[in-house]
Amino acid sequence: MLRLSVEFRSAPEPLSRLTRKLVCVKCRKFLHPKKIGVAFEEGMPVANAWKPYELFAGDLMACRSCGFELILPAQGPVAEQHQADYPKWVEMLRPMLLVEDC
Numbered sequence: 274m275l276r277l278s279v280e281f282r283s284a285p286e287p288l289s290r291l292t293r294k295l296v297c298v299k300c301r302k303f304l305h306p307k308k309i310g311v312a313f314e315e316g317m318p319v320a321n322a323w324k325p326y327e328l329f330a331g332d333l334m335a336c337r338s339c340g341f342e343l344i345l346p347a348q349g350p351v352a353e354q355h356q357a358d359y360p361k362w363v364e365m366l367r368p369m370l371l372v373e374d375c
């Protein structure tokens with residue numbers, strides 16, 4: 274019985290349903306899921322350019338009033354650039370952007 278409830282709680286669910294409500298300060302409205310399951314890469318500066326370093330997955334959230342968007346990432350990267358299978362993960366998850374910040 275305990276095992277069943279643990280399995281139920283760990284079933285895959287959109288991140289946006291598991292977290293607290295996100296609020297658009299400007300509009301005083303909640304952010305809603307715009308796309309469940311998106312990916313992005315975190316960059317690192319290499320010779321005055323940003324190169325992909327880590328791959329993250331998450332949900333794209335948006336304010337329905339002003340269009341403000343943010344990505345709510347899952348905890349921790351899916352893959353890191355030094356791993357041999359990094360290109361496969363990138364091909365599979367198709368990151369929508371490279372974050373040029375660290």
Ligand SMILES: [Zn+2]
Pocket residue numbers: 297298299300301302336337338339340341
């Ligand atoms: Zn807004």
